[in-house]
Amino acid sequence: MSFNSPQPATADIGVYGMGVMGSNLARNLARNGYRTAVGNRSVERTADFMGKHGEEAVFVPSHNMAEFISSLEPPRVGIIMVQAGAATDAVMESMAEHMEAGDIIVDCGNSLFSDTVRREAWCSARGLHFVGAGVSGGEEGALWGPSIMPGGTPESYDRLGPMFEAISAKVDGEPCCTHVGTDGAGHFVKMVHNGIEYADMQVIAEAYDLLKQRLGLSAGEIAEIFAAWNETELGSYLIEITAEVLRQVDAETGTPLVDLIVDRASQKGTGKWTVQNALDLAVPVTAIAEATMARGASSATEQRQAARTFAGHTANDEITNKEAFIEDVRQALYASKIVAYSQGFDQITEAAKTYGWDINRANVARIWRGGCIIRAVFLGDITEAYERNSELPLLMADENFAAKIDAAVPAWRRVVADAVLHGVPTPVFSSSLVYFDMLRAKRLPAALIQGQRDFFGAHTYQRTDKEGTFHTFWAEPGRPEEEA
Numbered sequence: 001m002s003f004n005s006p007q008p009a010t011a012d013i014g015v016y017g018m019g020v021m022g023s024n025l026a027r028n029l030a031r032n033g034y035r036t037a038v039g040n041r042s043v044e045r046t047a048d049f050m051g052k053h054g055e056e057a058v059f060v061p062s063h064n065m066a067e068f069i070s071s072l073e074p075p076r077v078g079i080i081m082v083q084a085g086a087a088t089d090a091v092m093e094s095m096a097e098h099m100e101a102g103d104i105i106v107d108c109g110n111s112l113f114s115d116t117v118r119r120e121a122w123c124s125a126r127g128l129h130f131v132g133a134g135v136s137g138g139e140e141g142a143l144w145g146p147s148i149m150p151g152g153t154p155e156s157y158d159r160l161g162p163m164f165e166a167i168s169a170k171v172d173g174e175p176c177c178t179h180v181g182t183d184g185a186g187h188f189v190k191m192v193h194n195g196i197e198y199a200d201m202q203v204i205a206e207a208y209d210l211l212k213q214r215l216g217l218s219a220g221e222i223a224e225i226f227a228a229w230n231e232t233e234l235g236s237y238l239i240e241i242t243a244e245v246l247r248q249v250d251a252e253t254g255t256p257l258v259d260l261i262v263d264r265a266s267q268k269g270t271g272k273w274t275v276q277n278a279l280d281l282a283v284p285v286t287a288i289a290e291a292t293m294a295r296g297a298s299s300a301t302e303q304r305q306a307a308r309t310f311a312g313h314t315a316n317d318e319i320t321n322k323e324a325f326i327e328d329v330r331q332a333l334y335a336s337k338i339v340a341y342s343q344g345f346d347q348i349t350e351a352a353k354t355y356g357w358d359i360n361r362a363n364v365a366r367i368w369r370g371g372c373i374i375r376a377v378f379l380g381d382i383t384e385a386y387e388r389n390s391e392l393p394l395l396m397a398d399e400n401f402a403a404k405i406d407a408a409v410p411a412w413r414r415v416v417a418d419a420v421l422h423g424v425p426t427p428v429f430s431s432s433l434v435y436f437d438m439l440r441a442k443r444l445p446a447a448l449i450q451g452q453r454d455f456f457g458a459h460t461y462q463r464t465d466k467e468g469t470f471h472t473f474w475a476e477p478g479r480p481e482e483e484a
């Protein structure tokens with residue numbers, strides 16, 4: 001399909017990038033009454049979009065960036081929805097070239113938050129506004145209502161907020177969109193959302209693997225267990241789609257599709273970014289890290305091949321009470337999930353302090369209740385926890401979650417112990433339990449590490465019985481100690 005060049009200033013907003021997300025976001029905007037300019041690097045994609053959806057609502061197609069920008073009514077709002085990194089820089093620079101002071105560039109891709117900080121400064125120096133907005137919900141979410149996490153200035157949100165809120169998912173009538181904080185705050189929160197997504201997917205996968213390996217259940221049988229769990233406190237989009245994936249039978253072979261899919265999990269990088277940043281901030285996000293590493297381990301083909309003949313020396317007893325084991329696994333999944341979210345919120349808390357963002361954690365949980373990939377009943381509970389106490393130092397310590405963890409601990413320990421004895425790898429179940437035990441420990445062996453550090457490197461230590469910083473002269477007779 002070919003189309004005419006647009007008339008100037010005939011669109012309220014524009015979306016550049018007609019891939020999976022951009023095309024659906026454009027349709028969502030147009031359905032909500034915004035005249036929407038559409039553009040793409042390869043013009044065939046815009047033509048294809050117009051051929052398929054041009055009649056749905058008011059779209060203003062363009063052949064190139066100059067046309068795209070001129071079709072926007074001033075002050076212009078141009079949304080970028082392309083690959084993160086160099087592609088986003090290229091589109092932003094091209095947009096900026098055709099824009100005027102006061103116009104707004106919005107990046108809705110999965111950009112690294114530090115890139116967003118840099119881009120905002122770059123645009124600001126040219127009199128333009130730049131807003132990095134995380135968007136989650138995949139193809140369906142983009143079309144029918146995603147969760148939107150915008151950063152940028154409050155003034156930009158005054159302009160964009162009504163549009164974003166209109167197209168976002170709604171839960172209890174509330175939009176799944178809030179002004180997260182300034183500059184890169186929106187993309188930061190989206191990055192942590194994705195890190196949590198990795199952990200959430202991994203704990204579900206570990207539960208599936210335990211039910212498969214320890215009970216010998218088929219994919220179809222496990223699907224029904226997940227469908228039942230979806231009616232409990234675990235109710236969530238990811239549990240729901242897990243049942244759907246497990247139910248799928250390959251038409252060609254009659255085998256459950258999951259048993260035919262190669263067991264190597266891919267990643268585009270947002271989990272890795274979350275872990276890299278957590279290391280920078282010194283926030284232990286063990287669940288997210290283990291989930292990210294688990295994807296890496298699954299893809300370590302040569303190493304897996306080389307290790308295939310190792311004897312596992314695993315126990316070989318069978319589960320006698322299957323129903324009890326299934327409930328134990330459900331509780332272990334729930335407890336591990338609480339740990340993953342608690343750690344993710346710790347990272348957001350520390351980032352807000354470090355980067356100077358005023359992030360309302362209750363609002364973050366609120367806008368994750370709908371539209372996004374990690375949407376879950378559970379997020380309503382997190383919202384309430386932060387509403388009860390906006391200064392909550394640890395999500396797991398909220399009265400509701402503490403009681404739930406307490407109830408789940410015996411099952412959690414049984415499951416992790418069983419998995420270890422029988423050689424079923426459960427990195428997030430296990431490491432989350434370890435993290436829980438570390439947090440509740442009266443005393444940690446970190447004291448010994450401080451002693452070792454002081455021994456080999458005079459790195460000093462503090463004492464429990466008096467103030468100050470100390471060093472022992474380990475090599476000297478009598479090993480005297482002095483205050484450093």
Ligand SMILES: NC(=O)C1=CN([C@@H]2O[C@H](COP(=O)(O)OP(=O)(O)OC[C@H]3O[C@@H](n4cnc5c(N)ncnc54)[C@H](OP(=O)(O)O)[C@@H]3O)[C@@H](O)[C@H]2O)C=CC1
Nearest residue numbers: 017018019020021022041042081082083084087109110138
């Ligand atoms: N898919 C998903 O579920 C989600 C994706 N995202 C994020 O949304 C963004 C878009 O993803 P998605 O729609 O899935 O991607 P697609 O692969 O479907 O589309 C990619 C788009 O990027 C454009 N593009 C790529 N390189 C360049 C470049 N150098 N210059 C200009 N345009 C370029 C492509 O244009 P062309 O047609 O010319 O190649 C195309 O329009 C990404 O940042 C992604 O991380 C966010 C949430 C969910």
Ligand SMILES: O=C(CO)[C@H](O)[C@H](O)COP(=O)(O)O
Nearest residue numbers: 110136137267268269270373
């Ligand atoms: O942002 C998303 C959902 O919120 C994307 O689906 C994300 O790109 C998926 O990440 P990965 O490919 O690394 O699993």
